[in-house]
Amino acid sequence: MKTQTIPLAGRDVAYTLKRSRRRTIGFSIGADGLSVTAPTFVGQADIDAALHSKSGWILSKLDKWAERPAPRQPNFESGENLPWLGSERVLIVEPRGVRTRAKLEADAIRISIDPMLEGDLRAATVRNGLARLYKAEGHKLMAPKVEAYAGQLGKRVARTIVREQKSRWGSCAPDGTIRLNWRLMGFPEPLIDYVCAHEAAHLVEANHSPAYWAVVERLMPDWKARRKSMREDAHLWTFP
Helix, strand or coil: CEEEEEEECCEEEEEEEEEECCCCCEEEEECCEEEEEEECCCCHHHHHHHHHHCHHHHHHHHHHHHCCCCCCCCCCCCCCEEEECCEEEEEEEEECCCCCEEEECCCEEEEEECCCCCHHHHHHHHHHHHHHHHHHHHHHHHHHHHHHHHHHCCCCCCEEEEECCCCCCEEECCCCEEEEEHHHHHCCHHHHHHHHHHHHHCCCCCCCCHHHHHHHHHHCCCHHHHHHHHHHHHHHCCCC
16 A cells, blocks of 8 residues: 555645455545555556546545544543543543543543553553443443344354454454454444444455445445445544
8 A cells, every 4th residue: 555646636636545456446535535446457547547537526525524523632631522322421530549440420431540640641541441441341232243243144253352443443354253443332333233244244255345245235224324424424433
């Protein structure tokens, strides 16, 4: 994968280019900008031509992304709102005890930390404690969902792991292990369901071929609308 720039309608547009086994050139636009996926046999001139042919759509989408609110950047202090299952819970930080402990309450997430911590170390401690809570609660919620979707397909999940993932919401390994991003716990549950179904479908089809999407459709007929919401509104339900 490499980053390149092309002039489109008088604007220099940066994009990442990834080569794959797919048969056509594909475009996607998200928080990280424009991504182009092209077959290994397609030359740069053909990629440039495809970009120019889609320039109106590309520039329009990039402009819409530029208008979006910036992703939330919490300071991990008491009183801040954190995303939780499509809603928000207020963060309560208590300087108490030595061990970091986080727990869910009715409308809050309470975390206790060492009173001696200050500055960046204090914020990192709160953030890491929250991540552990999101992972634990995420596994309790999402592992049964993955297993249920796999069961509908007559497949077995080797295990489900909820962990830190910077660039993916989920993945499915050849051995049947499914990994999910703990940040999904900020999303509305119907979108969490989509990611769980998406990964379970990879137990049948390893790639993103038409056959794969047919499997997803069997599990979730409205998957396109859910995927669209995932792509467009992810910044509302997650934090670094």
